[in-house]
Amino acid sequence: MIRFALALPLVLGLSFCEGDKTPVASDQISPNGTPYRLVQMPGNDYAAILAAWPNDWVWAEGRNPATAYIGAQLILAGGAEGYPAGEVVERFADMDANGELPVTADHLYGMLAAKKGDWPEAIAIANAHLTQPSFDPDWFDRIRTGFAQNIAEAQSQPIQQGFDALRWAIIGDHPLRAMLSLDDPDAFATLSLEDLRTWHSATVTARPESVVITGDITPEQAGAGLDALLMGMPEGNSQTQEIVLDYRPRKILLHLPDATEAHLSFIAPLPATRMGGDLEDLILMTALGGGEDSVLFASVRDGLRASYSFNAGLGNYTRGNRFLLMTGALEAAKLADAVDVVRDAYAGFRDTGPDGDIKDRKAPWRQAFESNFDYVIDLGMAELETMLDGFPTGHSLNIIDMLDALTATDLRNRLQGHWPQAQDFVIMAVSPDADALSGACVITRPEDAKDC
Numbered sequence: 001m002i003r004f005a006l007a008l009p010l011v012l013g014l015s016f017c018e019g020d021k022t023p024v025a026s027d028q029i030s031p032n033g034t035p036y037r038l039v040q041m042p043g044n045d046y047a048a049i050l051a052a053w054p055n056d057w058v059w060a061e062g063r064n065p066a067t068a069y070i071g072a073q074l075i076l077a078g079g080a081e082g083y084p085a086g087e088v089v090e091r092f093a094d095m096d097a098n099g100e101l102p103v104t105a106d107h108l109y110g111m112l113a114a115k116k117g118d119w120p121e122a123i124a125i126a127n128a129h130l131t132q133p134s135f136d137p138d139w140f141d142r143i144r145t146g147f148a149q150n151i152a153e154a155q156s157q158p159i160q161q162g163f164d165a166l167r168w169a170i171i172g173d174h175p176l177r178a179m180l181s182l183d184d185p186d187a188f189a190t191l192s193l194e195d196l197r198t199w200h201s202a203t204v205t206a207r208p209e210s211v212v213i214t215g216d217i218t219p220e221q222a223g224a225g226l227d228a229l230l231m232g233m234p235e236g237n238s239q240t241q242e243i244v245l246d247y248r249p250r251k252i253l254l255h256l257p258d259a260t261e262a263h264l265s266f267i268a269p270l271p272a273t274r275m276g277g278d279l280e281d282l283i284l285m286t287a288l289g290g291g292e293d294s295v296l297f298a299s300v301r302d303g304l305r306a307s308y309s310f311n312a313g314l315g316n317y318t319r320g321n322r323f324l325l326m327t328g329a330l331e332a333a334k335l336a337d338a339v340d341v342v343r344d345a346y347a348g349f350r351d352t353g354p355d356g357d358i359k360d361r362k363a364p365w366r367q368a369f370e371s372n373f374d375y376v377i378d379l380g381m382a383e384l385e386t387m388l389d390g391f392p393t394g395h396s397l398n399i400i401d402m403l404d405a406l407t408a409t410d411l412r413n414r415l416q417g418h419w420p421q422a423q424d425f426v427i428m429a430v431s432p433d434a435d436a437l438s439g440a441c442v443i444t445r446p447e448d449a450k451d452c
Contacts, residue, residue, distance in 0.1 A: 025394030030223035036211035047215030048113035048376035051208040054238035065178040072101040079134040148188035162430040165446035205236025253440035268420035274389035280414040287354035299345035347422035
């Protein structure tokens, strides 16, 4: 699975020096008994630890859906024993180090990178914040307020309300949906420091689900660094969570009288990345709706004679629930025609596959993958994701060979064997005209989509 690493920006200056740049991956166990993957990157000036802790907090009823987001930010910014609030940000900047705690519906990710000479100090700082965060009340209020304002601003946009309605339609009234949408107006106001402390103690444990260490370091150095990072954390445990989603094909129209334009989205499930095929999916997604030379862009411009664009993307509600999304803005009067144009364009694409030379399709991805090999965070995240998906050690290191081996036949087989058919999509429209889409279930609030 490679989607996560490609979404990350290149971090600071964490790149290779001159010399042999061929990374080697191996399975290791730290002195304290924690298994991890080591990706040795000869000549690199930096080292990184990347971990994934199960984040199953939100799956229980009655828990605040904003907890993990605010908690992750406050752990790093709110100080720790011996470190005043806010100091770690400045100290890491001075060290040219990087520490992050991204949150998904499945995991809390930990990413720590520093120059090899500063790595022990960076680990000590990270350990203090992970094991004994101060949860400073002033920083808590600051982070909570800023996060709430950003969410409120996003949710005021019609397109975001359409995506909220999609989640209501597909996930329903479930804690997972509440975490992904954060549409409960009381979630931030009722969030407490006690919520954060309880989430922290249950999530940040001495047994991450997966760990990858990268850099020009030995197994002895890597194992000692990992044990130092996890020192003092509780053992903890977690449960595998599953959910059945409702992808029944249907048309839904969210009527927003004050909207200035319409928005249209098509969504349907794809196989999880653990089943393979995501490399083909990346190439196909780009050809379908990844820019001005894509099928959807040309079809909407030519078929509707419109100046709007239509895009395609890959996403996931959880690791096991992945989807294909086609979406764009357009004139409200052309909404019904747009449904036919997009559906016909997709059907034709699914039947024939991308046009042109497949080498041209591969070239941008090859360049992106090659750049991953220069950065300890990017390569580490690629390997961590493949580890979470159950692929063999070093799977991410073979990505360019796998890309080179792909053929046009492989792409067509992927399309016709695993991509949804044109009639399999849930169609979500947002429009100021309640009658703009014949046969649609018309709603006035995103939450009403669960009854369509």
